[in-house]
Amino acid sequence: DAGVIQSPRHEVTEMGQEVTLRCKPISGHNSLFWYRQTMMRGLELLIYFNNNVPIDDSGMPEDRFSAKMPNASFSTLKIQPSEPRDSAVYFCASSLGDRGSGGYTFGSGTRLTVV
Amino acid sequence: KQEVTQIPAALSVPEGENLVLNCSFTDSAIYNLQWFRQDPGKGLTSLLLIQSSQREQTSGRLNASLDKSSGRSTLYIAASQPGDSATYLCAVTSGSARQLTFGSGTQLTVLP
Numbered sequence: 001d002a003g004v005i006q007s008p009r010h011e012v013t014e015m016g017q018e019v020t021l022r023c024k025p026i027s028g029h030n031s032l033f034w035y036r037q038t039m040m041r042g043l044e045l046l047i048y049f050n051n052n053v054p055i056d057d058s059g060m061p062e063d064r065f066s067a068k069m070p071n072a073s074f075s076t077l078k079i080q081p082s083e084p085r086d087s088a089v090y091f092c093a094s095s096l097g098d099r100g101s102g103g104y105t106f107g108s109g110t111r112l113t114v115v
Numbered sequence: 116k117q118e119v120t121q122i123p124a125a126l127s128v129p130e131g132e133n134l135v136l137n138c139s140f141t142d143s144a145i146y147n148l149q150w151f152r153q154d155p156g157k158g159l160t161s162l163l164l165i166q167s168s169q170r171e172q173t174s175g176r177l178n179a180s181l182d183k184s185s186g187r188s189t190l191y192i193a194a195s196q197p198g199d200s201a202t203y204l205c206a207v208t209s210g211s212a213r214q215l216t217f218g219s220g221t222q223l224t225v226l227p
Binding site: 043045093108111 | 149151156160206216219
């Protein structure tokens, strides 16, 4: 398995533009998570899905953020409109089983810079 | 709300030394605990996963222990090497949710 695949690896965009981050979880994993990492706040959970259904989106900072998982092999995190304070590394992770009993596997992340 | 603390925040040791990284968590009702490694500008690499019913896990020069009742875990690195230099993150899965709660990490530097 190629692991959790995220795209793009780097994204530079202007303030106000729409940004879409993509994630392909490990085949067979039934839970998917989006995290954001900054120097100030460390790793923060934004949203997680179980069996393609959003379970908890309380970590999504604002209505400008939205996430979808249309099928078991694909998820997107969209920011519209983007702001400089959204600059961070965004990680996607997947796990198998309830409560991550098989452990969590992280993608390589998308480094977002909003100028 | 689960909180995870890692001590020390940074550690610098000479090559060859054995070292211990510490992790503590406030809610002992965890399902598992996972240690990750993160190199600068890179993603998270899973090192060890300990289920709540286990006391320790070993992989090569790494040994992680778990004392759930006291809310503590340690990561022991034997015979450290410069290639071990990275940030080490501890994370727990707990509560009715399924997500990981991370500590802030220990930045390790192994000097040649």
